[in-house]
Every structure is written in C-alpha cells, then in structure tokens.
Amino acid sequence: MKKWYAVIGNPIGHSMSPFMHNSWFSQMEIDATYIPIQVIEEDLDRAVSSMNLLGISGFNVTIPHKEKIIPLLDILDPMAEKMGAVNTVVRLEDGRLKGFNTDGLGFVRSLEEVVGDxxxxxxxxxxxxxxxxxxIAFALETLGYSxxxxxxxxxxxxxxxxxxLEQKAAAISLQQASEQLNQFKxxxxxxxxxxxxxDFSLPFSIEKLNSTAIVADIVYNPLMTPFLEAASQKGATTVSGLGMFVHQGALAFNYWTGQSPDLLAVKKQLIENLG
Ligand code: ATR
Structure with missing residues (x-):
C-alpha cells in the first residue's frame, strides 16, 4: 500500500523537501509520496492528531514548529531531547509518534563530506x-569535536x-570573535x-580570517551567502548549507524507510533548481 509522508511548517511553499524525498522515492522504486502542508501555529495540535488519523507514516517539522511539537509527541530520541527541537517524526507501528532531530548531525556530515573527519x-x-x-553545537560535541x-x-x-554542553566551551561577543578570528580553523x-x-552585512568583520580556514553556512538559498562570498575572497574553503539540507533529509529518509538514498544526484538537481 502506498505510504504518505509530509513536511509541516509556515511558510512551506519554498521547501525543497518534497522535491528531494519524492526524487528518492521514485529512484528507489518506493511506493510513497511526500507532500508539503502549511500549518499555522494555532493549528499545530490538530495537525499532529490528523497525521495519525490519516495514517501519515512520517513527517518533517520546520519553522516555526520545531520546539512546540515536542509535547505533542509520544517518544523522543535522546538527541532531539537534548536539543529541545524535532525536525523528523516517525509513526511507529503501534501508532505512537517518535521525534528525532537530524539537523545537527546532518550539518556535521556535510562538513565532513567536504573536509574529512x-x-x-x-x-x-x-x-x-x-x-x-x-x-550543531550538540552534534559537534557528540561526534568528538573538542x-x-x-x-x-x-x-x-x-x-x-x-x-x-558537557565539555568546556567559550561564549564570546561578535567583536571578540572578529578580533580572534585567525585562531579558528x-x-x-x-x-x-x-x-x-x-542587506549584505556580515555579522562582523572577517579581516582576520585565515586563508586555511573552513567556513560553513547553514543557508542554502542563496548557495553563496554574503558571508561565504567574503570568506571565499579571503581564500577560505567554503561549505554551503545545501549539504546540511541533503544530509538531514537523508537521515530522516533512513528513519522512515531503513534505506540510504543517493545524495549526489539529488544535490546536483537541487543546484540546478536553485539556479
Ligand atoms: P535559528 O533557530 O534558525 O537558529 P533564531 O533562533 O532566530 O534562528 O536565532 C537567530 C540567531 O541569529 C541568534 O543568535 C541571533 O542573535 P541574538 O541571539 O542576539 O538575537 C542572531 N542574529 C539575528 N540577526 C542577526 C544580525 N543581523 N547580526 C548578528 N546576529 C544576528
């Protein structure tokens, strides 16, 4: 029987997730469809109940619902609990809804895809x-960034x-970050x-950026944000948010289907779509 998946958020019209997951379903000959559903904040409760009623097998959760959905779920994966946010929900066989967070791990995987581990x-x-x-901070810590x-x-x-965080980490101002920028890889x-x-302003001046630094952004539209553009002009290696988007999606896909999709082909298609 055909399975249904969805993404809920507001706004939702520009989400690339339906394109990505439907491409994977068709490539892998899985009989399933992924749809975008606009849900306003006041309707979140009813929307989640409807997911169960309609037999949706799993869904992604995006802005502004990632935190507010937590009390509406039956079980939380430890990483999602630690992060206090959910971006992926799996409907278990007994109908209970389990929340995961694949954003942070998706980011670290995309970073390591470019620069190694x-x-x-x-x-x-x-x-x-x-x-x-x-x-991202929790995921980096979990994966051993010290x-x-x-x-x-x-x-x-x-x-x-x-x-x-479990490890000692420093909190500094934007001004301090700008002054100490050459210390960061x-x-x-x-x-x-x-x-x-x-508005093409940067969070702070990157005058002191090392040319050997690796600079990543979480945004994928545009692929080159003003920050990445400026970092690239200083010779740094840049990592766009597209990899994070694809990896968080692949992790969600794996929770839903138990299968690992092809990242490369869909990334190429997304780059074409983003122009
Ligand atoms: P998200 O959940 O996507 O991370 P968010 O919770 O709204 O989004 O957080 C946005 C972050 O960007 C915050 O750290 C915010 O700084 P404040 O905590 O001081 O509000 C930061 N931010 C937003 N606009 C900024 C700007 N123009 N310059 C520097 N930092 C900015």
Missing amino acids: QLKSEEVLIIGAGGAARG HLTICNRTVEKAGAICSE IIIQTTPAGLKNG
Whole structure:
C-alpha cells in the first residue's frame, strides 16, 4: 500500500523537501509520496492528531514548529531531547509518534563530506546562538569535536548553550570573535545576517580570517551567502548549507524507510533548481 509522508511548517511553499524525498522515492522504486502542508501555529495540535488519523507514516517539522511539537509527541530520541527541537517524526507501528532531530548531525556530515573527519581537535567557532547553533553545537560535541567557541550578538544566549554542553566551551561577543578570528580553523555561520533583500552585512568583520580556514553556512538559498562570498575572497574553503539540507533529509529518509538514498544526484538537481 502506498505510504504518505509530509513536511509541516509556515511558510512551506519554498521547501525543497518534497522535491528531494519524492526524487528518492521514485529512484528507489518506493511506493510513497511526500507532500508539503502549511500549518499555522494555532493549528499545530490538530495537525499532529490528523497525521495519525490519516495514517501519515512520517513527517518533517520546520519553522516555526520545531520546539512546540515536542509535547505533542509520544517518544523522543535522546538527541532531539537534548536539543529541545524535532525536525523528523516517525509513526511507529503501534501508532505512537517518535521525534528525532537530524539537523545537527546532518550539518556535521556535510562538513565532513567536504573536509574529512580529521579536524576534531581544531578550534571551532559557531556564530549565533539560536536553535540551529544549538543543534550543531550538540552534534559537534557528540561526534568528538573538542574545542568549541560560540559567539553571539547577545552573549548570554551563547553562554546558555555552552553551559549545557558537557565539555568546556567559550561564549564570546561578535567583536571578540572578529578580533580572534585567525585562531579558528572551522567557522560556522548560523545567523540570518545579510539575508534580507538589499542587506549584505556580515555579522562582523572577517579581516582576520585565515586563508586555511573552513567556513560553513547553514543557508542554502542563496548557495553563496554574503558571508561565504567574503570568506571565499579571503581564500577560505567554503561549505554551503545545501549539504546540511541533503544530509538531514537523508537521515530522516533512513528513519522512515531503513534505506540510504543517493545524495549526489539529488544535490546536483537541487543546484540546478536553485539556479
Ligand atoms: P535559528 O533557530 O534558525 O537558529 P533564531 O533562533 O532566530 O534562528 O536565532 C537567530 C540567531 O541569529 C541568534 O543568535 C541571533 O542573535 P541574538 O541571539 O542576539 O538575537 C542572531 N542574529 C539575528 N540577526 C542577526 C544580525 N543581523 N547580526 C548578528 N546576529 C544576528
């Protein structure tokens, strides 16, 4: 019998997830379809109950529901519990809904796809202290990255994430990050700075960026954010958010089907679609 999957969020019209998962279903000859469903915040409760009623086998959760969905689920994977956010839900055979978070691990996999997994003892700087930064910090720690620093406009928020990590991590201001930038090998930009129309500002000056640094962004549209563009001009290796998007999707796909999809072909198609 055909299976149904979905992504719920608001807005949802620009999501590339339906394209990606449907490509994988058709490539792998799995009889399933993935649909986008716009759900406003007030309707989240009813939307989740409907998923069960309609027999949806699994779904992704995106902005603004990643945190608020937690009390509506029956079981949480430990990583999702630690992160306080869910982006993937699996409907178990007995009908219970189990929440996972594949964003942070998806990011680290995409980073390691480009730079390998030999950089775990290098200095890592995360810019921003929102939900994405938090997930990435936990995933980096889980995978053995041992020198983490988080900088944020509101330093207290960076401090709050650091205090939840098991390892010692430093919380610094954007100004300090800018001044100490040459000390970092891996720099991960998670803020929306410079993404509004006509605003090309960076979170801070990257004058001191090392040309040997690896600079990653979590945004994939545009593929080259102003931050990556500036880093690339300084000779740094850049990693766009597209890899994170594809890897988080592949991990979700694996939870749903037990299978590992082909990442390369879908990445090429997405790049073509993004122009
Ligand atoms: P997400 O869940 O996607 O990470 P978020 O929770 O809204 O999004 O977090 C956005 C992050 O970007 C925050 O760290 C925010 O800084 P504050 O904590 O000080 O609000 C940061 N941010 C947003 N706009 C920024 C800007 N123009 N310059 C620098 N940092 C910015």
